[in-house]
């Protein structure tokens with residue numbers, strides 16, 4: 001797919017067909033994630049691939065809806081995706097070089113670049129996904145038996161799109177552009 005088309009066509013999909021995703025496509029998605037830039041080229045990401053229904057259930061049970069952190073409702077729609085990729089950061093890999101800055105920002109910046117590459121690759125491959133971070137971290141760590149210093153940063157449920165909603169409207173980019181300074185004349 002043409003690059004601009006992949007950018008424009010990417011959208012969050014929350015409903016998937018009952019159809020598996022080829023392992024070769026998963027490998028391609030991970031390859032694209034790993035091409036992303038990272039501070040000091042440390043590549044602090046780790047990927048966990050989940051297809052097993054029981055593990056998917058445990059993961060979804062750790063999610064919540066909106067900002068209802070302690071709510072009993074989960075992001076049930078995720079169960080329709082045949083595969084999840086959980087993107088984690090190896091905090092120590094970044095901390096060993098960058099100290100406090102690793103946890104303050106670098107692992108999030110690095111892994112977000114990686115995740116966006118993956119989301120675009122998913123569109124390019126004719127698949128669909130949604131960036132999910134609405135989960136209770138401790139519960140997710142337990143569900144995946146993650147070792148110390150492996151921090152989950154996002155879940156990407158991946159599959160073939162079923163229900164395609166209306167595209168979310170974006171404000172015009174001109175609303176966010178500032179030339180030379182932010183325009184706070186009084187400062």
Ligand SMILES: Cc1cc2nc3c(=O)[nH]c(=O)nc-3n(C[C@H](O)[C@H](O)[C@H](O)COP(=O)(O)O)c2cc1C
Nearest residue numbers: 010011012013014075130131132133134135167168
């Ligand atoms: C950091 C981050 C966390 C998100 N977490 C969730 C989530 O937990 N559940 C969900 O359904 N969507 C989640 N989203 C998707 C956003 O709701 C979505 O990107 C936004 O509404 C814009 O829609 P679009 O992706 O179709 O452009 C998240 C997106 C980002 C970037």
